[in-house]
Amino acid sequence: MNELQQMLDDTVTRLFGDLVTKESLQDAETWEESEAVWPDALWRSVEENGLTQPVTPEIMGGVGANWADSYVIARAAGYYAAPIPLVETILGSWLLSRCGLTPPEGTLTVAPVREGESLEVDANGLSGRVTSVPWGRRAGHVVVIARGGAGPIIVLVEGSSAIIEEDCNMAREARDTLIFDNALVVDSAPLTDALGRNPIHLYGAMLRAAQIAGAVQRVLEEGVQYAKDRIQFGRPIAKFQIIQQYLATVGSQSAAAGAAAQNAFRAADRGDPLLDIAAAKVVAGDAATTAASIVHQTHGAIGFTYEHSLHFSTRRLWSWRGEFGGEAYWAEILGRSVARRGADALWSDLTARQAGL
Amino acid sequence: MPSLHFEPCDLPPEAETLRGEVREFLAETMAGYPVAKRAKSWVGQDRDFSEKLGARGWLGMTWPKKYGGHERSMLERYVVLEEVLAAGAPVGGHWIADRQSGPLLLEFGTEKQRQLICPRIARGELIFAIGMSEPDSGSDLASIRTRAVKVDGGWVVNGTKIWTSEAHLADYMVALFRTDTDPDDRHAGMSQFLVDMTNPGVTARPIRNITGDLSFNEVSFVDAFIPEDMIVGEEGGGWKQVMAELKFERAGPERYLSSFILLTALIREISQNPGERAAVTLGRLVAHLGTLRQMSLSVAGMQNAGEDPALAGSIVKDLGGIYEQDMPKIAHELIGADPMLMNGGDFEKALAYVTQASVSFSLRGGTREILRGIIARGLDLR
Numbered sequence: 001m002n003e004l005q006q007m008l009d010d011t012v013t014r015l016f017g018d019l020v021t022k023e024s025l026q027d028a029e030t031w032e033e034s035e036a037v038w039p040d041a042l043w044r045s046v047e048e049n050g051l052t053q054p055v056t057p058e059i060m061g062g063v064g065a066n067w068a069d070s071y072v073i074a075r076a077a078g079y080y081a082a083p084i085p086l087v088e089t090i091l092g093s094w095l096l097s098r099c100g101l102t103p104p105e106g107t108l109t110v111a112p113v114r115e116g117e118s119l120e121v122d123a124n125g126l127s128g129r130v131t132s133v134p135w136g137r138r139a140g141h142v143v144v145i146a147r148g149g150a151g152p153i154i155v156l157v158e159g160s161s162a163i164i165e166e167d168c169n170m171a172r173e174a175r176d177t178l179i180f181d182n183a184l185v186v187d188s189a190p191l192t193d194a195l196g197r198n199p200i201h202l203y204g205a206m207l208r209a210a211q212i213a214g215a216v217q218r219v220l221e222e223g224v225q226y227a228k229d230r231i232q233f234g235r236p237i238a239k240f241q242i243i244q245q246y247l248a249t250v251g252s253q254s255a256a257a258g259a260a261a262q263n264a265f266r267a268a269d270r271g272d273p274l275l276d277i278a279a280a281k282v283v284a285g286d287a288a289t290t291a292a293s294i295v296h297q298t299h300g301a302i303g304f305t306y307e308h309s310l311h312f313s314t315r316r317l318w319s320w321r322g323e324f325g326g327e328a329y330w331a332e333i334l335g336r337s338v339a340r341r342g343a344d345a346l347w348s349d350l351t352a353r354q355a356g357l
Numbered sequence: 358m359p360s361l362h363f364e365p366c367d368l369p370p371e372a373e374t375l376r377g378e379v380r381e382f383l384a385e386t387m388a389g390y391p392v393a394k395r396a397k398s399w400v401g402q403d404r405d406f407s408e409k410l411g412a413r414g415w416l417g418m419t420w421p422k423k424y425g426g427h428e429r430s431m432l433e434r435y436v437v438l439e440e441v442l443a444a445g446a447p448v449g450g451h452w453i454a455d456r457q458s459g460p461l462l463l464e465f466g467t468e469k470q471r472q473l474i475c476p477r478i479a480r481g482e483l484i485f486a487i488g489m490s491e492p493d494s495g496s497d498l499a500s501i502r503t504r505a506v507k508v509d510g511g512w513v514v515n516g517t518k519i520w521t522s523e524a525h526l527a528d529y530m531v532a533l534f535r536t537d538t539d540p541d542d543r544h545a546g547m548s549q550f551l552v553d554m555t556n557p558g559v560t561a562r563p564i565r566n567i568t569g570d571l572s573f574n575e576v577s578f579v580d581a582f583i584p585e586d587m588i589v590g591e592e593g594g595g596w597k598q599v600m601a602e603l604k605f606e607r608a609g610p611e612r613y614l615s616s617f618i619l620l621t622a623l624i625r626e627i628s629q630n631p632g633e634r635a636a637v638t639l640g641r642l643v644a645h646l647g648t649l650r651q652m653s654l655s656v657a658g659m660q661n662a663g664e665d666p667a668l669a670g671s672i673v674k675d676l677g678g679i680y681e682q683d684m685p686k687i688a689h690e691l692i693g694a695d696p697m698l699m700n701g702g703d704f705e706k707a708l709a710y711v712t713q714a715s716v717s718f719s720l721r722g723g724t725r726e727i728l729r730g731i732i733a734r735g736l737d738l739r
């Protein structure tokens with residue numbers, strides 16, 4: 001880790017460690033019968049510490065760091081299951097800045113326009129319906145990519161300009177449907193070519209991969225700790241070799257998810273990260289599946305209770321692996337690209353893509 | 358809990374320059390080399406090829422010049438390793454010597470042993486074997502029974518090593534023998550020796566493996582006399598040295614690139630316009646391949662920085678084994694081939710070979726279960 005990364009890591013560890021508690025996670029969940037509690041203190045300190053716009057240039061109010069540095073923030077957001085739109089704000093701000101727009105303060109979210117959905121923008125405003133918008137109801141502003149007359153446009157609107165149908169993922173994190181009907185456009189610009197056609201989807205996948213890597217590390221640690229504490233047959237279950245072998249498997253998966261996600265962030269700094277991000281989402285998604293099932297097995301019945309905190313991480317793993325495209329979606333993109341390039345190009349493409357500087 | 362973090366490693370520009378040179382060399386030297394042979398990867402044998410690599414300065418790369426080395430970085434060496442593996446070059450002749458026997462001698466050997474052996478390894482002239490396993494001692498290596506008894510001027514050895522790769526071709530073996538039958542600690546009382554395979558008391562008998570190849574051996578020692586200056590390192594220090602050696606053995610890119618030729622053959626088979634299922638499957642394989650490469654490179658970076666790669670190497674080998682054993686399974690499911698050994702095409706032959714060989718990937722160099730035990734220890738579970 002370089003100095004900046006170390007500093008960011010220290011900050012997020014302290015901050016999330018203090019402020020993301022089991023109670024706050026519980027309160028932040030969406031239930032039919034009760035209102036989710038917004039962890040205001042958490043959000044404010046994240047903002048005060050400059051964690052919401054790490055990759056936005058300084059002249060636009062950001063930190064001016066790169067993606068490789070910001071990896072530690074996204075990973076920590078996953079490790080601690082921080083119930084706030086942090087990575088969404090990081091992404092939205094960066095996209096705006098890359099298109100020459102100054103990001104607003106406060107919470108931002110990005111709308112992944114999924115297959116079959118579309119958003120249109122014209123002189124009257126923004127219109128259309130998008131589902132599964134992370135933290136939609138909490139977003140001060142929403143960043144979307146809409147169809148304009150001359151091509152894709154990045155559009156910033158206020159969250160309050162949408163009609164909101166509340167929904168949530170398996171982790172009961174807000175994933176809302178937003179309906180825009182000639183919503184007032186706060187700012188807009190043509191989407192910068194270098195960002196590719198659907199950067200919300202792409203970089204959203206990258207950020208989720210980092211969150212998954214963090215959450216896999218978290219469940220690994222919980223599994224290890226539980227195995228040392230739980231006594232059966234007169235000894236800690238960690239003494240049973242099968243438990244050791246299970247957790248070693250999670251250890252390897254955690255290392256792989258971290259390596260793949262970090263590589264994707266580094267690729268994002270280099271440019272043209274499509275295939276690295278695809279690989280990261282696949283590897284992280286696979287790790288999520290394996291880790292969640294093994295760590296639940298290790299925990300026995302207590303891990304199946306709402307009372308125990310394991311599920312705050314495992315339900316996020318199951319949710320995040322699908323968000324912004326699941327393993328099959330990204331594997332298909334990667335696979336088609338590899339097939340198109342042909343067998344002889346695979347090795348040189350791989351080494352060139354990961355060649356570093 | 359210790360971190361399982363793999364720090365990303367950037368290759369320096371000189372390593373990328375070197376990559377170009379290696380590719381050019383391989384394109385030339387390997388032209389027309391059949392896929393079925395390439396699929397054997399690092400267990401393929403060709404002394405001539407090894408000597409050519411040596412002549413280019415690509416063996417013993419990191420060693421001091423005075424021992425025939427080239428004083429290049431671990432990262433430059435890594436590039437050569439991954440390039441020859443990806444090409445399916447027949448590197449079996451020098452692989453063990455370059456990877457572990459040479460480094461072992463440089464670390465623990467006498468000046469005379471280094472002078473005698475290392476320059477010749479670096480020239481690609483010497484094939485080495487690793488004499489660790491015995492009929493009754495596999496995973497439980499500390500239970501070995503082959504004995505070296507001290508006599509005037511040296512040692513007399515009796516016993517049997519088994520599964521010794523390339524022993525029938527090898528010039529030397531680095532062997533672990535028991536030199537004290539009644540030590541206080543079960544990890545004490547073992548020592549390593551440099552065994553000249555022309556020794557009349559040493560006989561290597563090849564054991565055919567399931568692929569039909571003669572590659573590993575049973576090696577018997579019958580009153581084999583070993584001169585005293587052929588003990589490697591400290592008497593009784595064998596266990597510690599073997600553990601150091603296994604780090605070299607487990608950390609390399611061969612632990613995920615053994616089946617690369619099958620992957621490229623599979624890509625040819627599914628064509629440039631695959632169906633959805635083929636694309637998804639291929640993409641998943643390549644996602645894991647790319648990640649394994651990142652991790653393997655990170656291990657090389659650790660070695661370059663002088664850090665201990667034991668835990669990280671075990672993780673890569675564990676994941677590499679899963680990936681490589683999935684590959685023939687996936688190729689089988691996707692293509693549904695019925696590989697013919699005589700008249701089958703390249704893909705069929707590669708598939709047939711890797712299907713059979715891959716069962717050994719999670720055995721040799723330490724079984725999956727043993728590696729996971731090491732990882733579990735890294736997690737502080739034992």
Ligand SMILES: Cc1cc2nc3c(=O)[nH]c(=O)nc-3n(C[C@H](O)[C@H](O)[C@H](O)COP(=O)(O)OP(=O)(O)OC[C@H]3O[C@@H](n4cnc5c(N)ncnc54)[C@H](O)[C@@H]3O)c2cc1C
Nearest residue numbers: 487488489490495496520521522717720721722723724726
């Ligand atoms: C192709 C090939 C090449 C080889 N080359 C060499 C060589 O050059 N030199 C050399 O010295 N050896 C070599 N070996 C031997 C290799 O190191 C051994 O096969 C390996 O150490 C396992 O020993 P074993 O085969 O006796 O199996 P065993 O140790 O008998 O193991 C059998 C099964 O039991 C499991 N097991 C054993 N102990 C435990 C435990 N404590 N906990 C859980 N499970 C356990 C193992 O994981 C395995 O699944 C080679 C092997 C192969 C397949």
